[in-house]
């Protein structure tokens with residue numbers, strides 16, 4: 450197992466109440482970082498044992514004023530921000546359909562959560578990465594799904610996640626000269642509350658069988674990738690998309 454040392458560093462994790470976000474926040478805390486965690490859900494119990502090193506802000510990431518207030522308070526408290534993990538996202542089965550027929554209010558809501566909230570966090574965090582004087586690193590959660598067409602489309606999800614990769618790359622280019630890195634993670638199929646539809650052993654076995662590495666992804670798989678990309682071990686990596694998918698892209 451790889452052990453990282455993030456002692457003395459400060460991370461903002463957006464979407465820390467969900468499967469992957471909780472795993473990333475927990476891994477950063479266990480590696481010694483201070484974490485400012487944000488989600489509409491309440492603080493997960495796994496995170497609540499870290500005392501002063503965790504600040505949990507419950508609220509809506511689509512609210513730019515809320516994000517700015519939480520991030521600037523955290524940046525001032527810790528004398529800067531080293532890392533941003535943009536993990537929040539929604540996949541609304543049934544309501545998110547073909548762009549040709551779906552309710553465009555749903556389209557806007559999905560874009561606000563999946564893409565624009567990442568802009569709110571990045572705009573709020575970057576000034577504190579600059580003022581900390583140590584550079585910084587970001588990871589933004591997309592999906593491998595945006596690389597392909599789908600006979601059962603979820604076009605707002607797919608297009609917003611393509612936007613996440615484009616945003617990540619553009620930020621990487623804009624911020625590289627200041628030592629601030631930006632990378633996207635494209636998960637395959639991972640067992641989290643977002644995938645509550647895999648609610649039987651049979652369904653989970655079918656997903657595992659379809660995956661070349663023979664199992665469903667876990668929140669820990671995503672945390673492993675996120676910590677690597679945030680860490681100094683990835684100090685020469687920026688502007689990439691890392692598929693963490695058990696080999697699923699090979700089937701596309």
Ligand SMILES: NC(=O)c1ccc[n+]([C@@H]2O[C@H](COP(=O)([O-])OP(=O)(O)OC[C@H]3O[C@@H](n4cnc5c(N)ncnc54)[C@H](O)[C@@H]3O)[C@@H](O)[C@H]2O)c1
Nearest residue numbers: 464466467468469489509510537538592636638639641643
């Ligand atoms: N699970 C998968 O198979 C899978 C596959 C590909 C990509 N992803 C992506 O990975 C990321 C993490 O997904 P997950 O599987 O952990 O999902 P999850 O549903 O467990 O977690 C997502 C979190 O985002 C939070 N959130 C949503 N809207 C919010 C808002 N407006 N304000 C604050 N918080 C909000 C939710 O409360 C939730 O805690 C997402 O961006 C998702 O699209 C997941």
